[in-house]
Amino acid sequence: xxxxxxxxxxxxxxxxxxxxxxxxxxxxxxxxxxxxxxxxxxxxxxxxxxxxxxxxxxxxxxxxxxxxxxxxxxxxxxxxxxxxxxxxxxxxxxxxxxxxxxxxxxxxxxxxxxxxxxxxxxxxxxxxxxxxxxxxxxxxxxxxxxxxxxxxxxxxxxxxxxxxxxxxxxxxxxxxxxxxxxxxxxxxxxxxxxxxxxxxxxxxxxxxxxxxxxxxxxxxxxxxxxxxxxxxxxxxxxxxxxxxxxxxxxxxxxxxxxxxxxxxxxxxxxxxxxxxxxxxxxxxxxxxxxxxxxxxxxxxxxxxxxxxxxxxxxxxxxxxxxxxxxxxxxxxxxxxxxxxxxxxxxxxxxxxxxxxxxxxxxxxxxxxxxxxxxxxxxxxxxxxxxxxxxxxxx
Amino acid sequence: xxxxxxxxxxxxxxxxxxxxxxxxxxxxxxxxxxxxxxxxxxxxxxxxxxxxxxxxxxxxxxxxxxxxxxxxxxxxxxxxxxxxxxxxxxxxxxxxxxxxxxxxxxxxxxxxxxxxxxxxxxxxxxxxxxxxxxxxxxxxxxxxxxxxxxxxxxxxxxxxxxxxxxxxxxxxxxxxxxxxxxxxxxxxxxxxxxxxxxxxxxxxxxxxxxxxxxxxxxxxxxxxxxxxxxxxxxxxxxxxxxxxxxxxxxxxxxxxxxxxxxxxxxxxxxxxxxxxxxxxxxxxxxxxxxxxxxxxxxxxxxxxxxxxxxxxxxxxxxxxxxxxxxxxxxxxxxxxxxxxxxxxxxxxxxxxxxxxxxxxxxxxxxxxxxxxxxxxxxxxxxxxxxxxxxxxxx
Numbered sequence: 001x002x003x004x005x006x007x008x009x010x011x012x013x014x015x016x017x018x019x020x021x022x023x024x025x026x027x028x029x030x031x032x033x034x035x036x037x038x039x040x041x042x043x044x045x046x047x048x049x050x051x052x053x054x055x056x057x058x059x060x061x062x063x064x065x066x067x068x069x070x071x072x073x074x075x076x077x078x079x080x081x082x083x084x085x086x087x088x089x090x091x092x093x094x095x096x097x098x099x100x101x102x103x104x105x106x107x108x109x110x111x112x113x114x115x116x117x118x119x120x121x122x123x124x125x126x127x128x129x130x131x132x133x134x135x136x137x138x139x140x141x142x143x144x145x146x147x148x149x150x151x152x153x154x155x156x157x158x159x160x161x162x163x164x165x166x167x168x169x170x171x172x173x174x175x176x177x178x179x180x181x182x183x184x185x186x187x188x189x190x191x192x193x194x195x196x197x198x199x200x201x202x203x204x205x206x207x208x209x210x211x212x213x214x215x216x217x218x219x220x221x222x223x224x225x226x227x228x229x230x231x232x233x234x235x236x237x238x239x240x241x242x243x244x245x246x247x248x249x250x251x252x253x254x255x256x257x258x259x260x261x262x263x264x265x266x267x268x269x270x271x272x273x274x275x276x277x278x279x280x281x282x283x284x285x286x287x288x289x290x291x292x293x294x295x296x297x298x299x300x301x302x303x304x305x306x307x308x309x310x311x312x313x314x315x316x317x318x319x320x321x322x323x324x325x326x327x328x329x330x331x332x333x334x335x336x337x338x339x340x341x342x343x344x345x346x347x348x349x350x351x352x353x354x355x356x357x358x359x360x361x362x363x364x365x366x367x368x369x370x371x372x373x374x375x376x377x378x379x380x381x382x383x384x385x386x387x388x389x390x391x392x393x394x
Numbered sequence: 395x396x397x398x399x400x401x402x403x404x405x406x407x408x409x410x411x412x413x414x415x416x417x418x419x420x421x422x423x424x425x426x427x428x429x430x431x432x433x434x435x436x437x438x439x440x441x442x443x444x445x446x447x448x449x450x451x452x453x454x455x456x457x458x459x460x461x462x463x464x465x466x467x468x469x470x471x472x473x474x475x476x477x478x479x480x481x482x483x484x485x486x487x488x489x490x491x492x493x494x495x496x497x498x499x500x501x502x503x504x505x506x507x508x509x510x511x512x513x514x515x516x517x518x519x520x521x522x523x524x525x526x527x528x529x530x531x532x533x534x535x536x537x538x539x540x541x542x543x544x545x546x547x548x549x550x551x552x553x554x555x556x557x558x559x560x561x562x563x564x565x566x567x568x569x570x571x572x573x574x575x576x577x578x579x580x581x582x583x584x585x586x587x588x589x590x591x592x593x594x595x596x597x598x599x600x601x602x603x604x605x606x607x608x609x610x611x612x613x614x615x616x617x618x619x620x621x622x623x624x625x626x627x628x629x630x631x632x633x634x635x636x637x638x639x640x641x642x643x644x645x646x647x648x649x650x651x652x653x654x655x656x657x658x659x660x661x662x663x664x665x666x667x668x669x670x671x672x673x674x675x676x677x678x679x680x681x682x683x684x685x686x687x688x689x690x691x692x693x694x695x696x697x698x699x700x701x702x703x704x705x706x707x708x709x710x711x712x713x714x715x716x717x718x719x720x721x722x723x724x725x726x727x728x729x730x731x732x733x734x735x736x737x738x739x740x741x742x743x744x745x746x747x748x749x750x751x752x753x754x755x756x757x758x759x760x761x762x763x764x765x766x767x768x769x770x771x772x773x774x775x776x777x778x779x780x781x782x783x784x785x786x787x788x
Contacts, residue, residue, distance in 0.1 A: 321451070
């Protein structure tokens with residue numbers, strides 16, 4: 001990625017054919033920028049997207065799910081400072097009006113404008129501020145606007161999150177931006193992600209690559225087990241490079257970008273003091289490996305133990321024991337930061353020999369039931385997490 | 395229950411035919427009592443029990459599940475200061491030896507002795523201390539030993555937990571004791587419960603009544619979503635009253651005792667500052683009501699909001715939205731402490747009108763999808779919870 005980083009443009013405006021902007025509309029109490037716009041100038045307008053599986057989906061999710069269903073999107077308008085979730089018919093009308101305004105400014109069809117929102121649930125967006133913000137963003141579009149767009153979608157994020165992949169011979173690139181620092185969860189998060197590429201890939205192949213990439217990255221990122229009403233990952237392809245990439249290489253590059261963004265989300269998770277990679281190995285199936293790792297990632301007792309620098313392997317076994325994964329309790333091994341604290345479901349090396357001072361923690365669970373594996377990334381549960389989430393209405 | 399409370403005997407020794415004791419064997423660093431013994435002097439020795447559904451079950455669970463399978467138990471020996479979980483063959487031998495010692499002291503068969511343990515997972519019990527403790531407990535058995543037994547099974551509990559039900563005409567009674575203050579969960583908790591009755595009820599009917607009572611009490615008590623390796627609820631019937639109770643009355647009384655104990659567990663949950671009753675009403679099925687309430691009870695975001703005295707109904711909807719319960723998102727109503735903060739899936743009364751200062755919090759979710767309802771009892775997620783569980787290895 002070093003070549004890409006040396007350009008002025010970063011993130012979503014690294015691929016050719018895209019312009020972006022981030023402006024301040026006054027939606028956020030903090031006074032930070034809060035409206036972002038991403039435009040695909042083509043020649044292709046192919047698009048794919050995945051959304052939260054939460055049945056209480058925000059208005060922009062309901063809108064964008066429909067708008068992208070034809071495999072085309074010309075632009076994405078995003079706001080922080082308000083989720084537009086649980087806002088009824090008025091909320092949906094506000095999303096519609098935002099898309100219409102964006103379309104009018106760009107001379108395109110509203111049905112080709114995707115909308116994303118993030119922030120507090122259960123309040124109407126101040127349209128008297130948002131619409132002028134959309135106008136300002138459209139006026140400020142530029143081919144190196146990636147960073148300002150990434151900044152405008154931040155909520156409790158402390159840093160903007162961007163990533164870039166460049167194809168083997170520089171013939172195409174993929175860029176991405178993400179926000180989300182708290183409610184990362186299975187089936188996505190309060191997480192907004194926009195991915196761009198100048199490769200020439202048709203919508204069905206984009207969709208397939210996006211689902212493959214998110215399944216092993218964002219879907220395995222589970223900070224606090226909660227699922228948001230607004231999670232959205234959008235992929236836009238301009239075809240401006242003229243390159244039709246090898247399908248496997250494209251999926252691999254897209255997965256790299258998603259993995260990088262997901263790791264940035266975990267590292268910036270609200271109030272966390274440890275980033276934990278929980279890998280289950282030698283499972284009968286990938287689903288078993290994922291289930292076992294996720295059960296541990298969701299155990300508040302395990303997560304508080306890691307906060308206390310306690311390599312409490314009993315809480316790992318206790319969590320795995322709640323699943324239907326194939327295993328024999330007296331065959332499980334557990335390694336924490338490389339130390340085999342549990343052997344054959346019982347006592348292994350002394351827990352004192354595990355050093356949990358570093359932020360990065362690895363937990364390896366060996367089920368001895370097959371050959372498959374999967375990693376879930378999560379955080380510890382800290383007093384700061386409780387503080388931040390008891391104070392921040394979202 | 396006032397008649398029962400005026401007796402010297404409390405809890406499990408209120409029903410005729412039972413003796414109990416609690417002694418200090420030196421298993422706990424705190425120096426508190428840690429071995430309890432409960433003996434059924436009959437004439438009936440009918441028994442039933444339910445155990446954790448965790449597949450990583452502690453040695454005493456494996457032992458007791460087998461021992462009670464014939465519907466008979468003469469005694470229960472319990473220890474705090476060590477869970478005897480994840481302790482392999484040696485751990486099982488220690489449970490077996492504890493049952494053998496108890497049986498020898500009482501002149502009964504080891505296969506009629508149930509064993510319960512609670513405390514740290516992944517360490518062997520100090521048998522050189524435990525066996526003398528069993529001897530001391532057997533020597534100290536008395537017909538008013540209910541309270542000392544209840545005290546000896548405490549771990550992080552701050553108070554001993556007991557309850558009593560007396561049949562309509564005083565013809566029979568049911569007593570109970572419980573421990574467990576942290577890991578309450580579905581399918582039970584790190585929760586040990588012993589229930590006694592002097593009613594004359596055969597084992598199959600005991601089993602049926604116990605499953606009915608626990609399904610709507612302990613199974614709906616979900617403090618932190620974690621499921622223990624040691625959860626056990628045991629019911630012993632002496633028949634000493636000579637009364638064969640009406641089945642419905644017996645189940646109702648048993649449910650009352652279990653409900654009282656479950657409420658005491660929630661009230662004493664580690665580090666909690668609010669006790670929260672989450673009731674879903676007008677669900678299509680009881681299972682739907684339970685699922686929706688449990689999803690909210692498991693939302694760390696909702697639970698931290700309550701800690702912060704924030705009636706964050708968006709997090710209630712967001713949690714319900716992750717379930718497969720029957721509902722339309724735009725028909726859900728939510729009341730918090732009686733104030734309808736969410737109407738038709740959208741904004742209702744101002745959240746400022748909700749007073750969350752009191753410890754007791756009620757959340758009512760109306761799905762408008764049927765006529766069934768269910769309540770899940772939980773706690774808020776507090777900085778103290780994180781402190782206690784990061785410091786206490788269990």
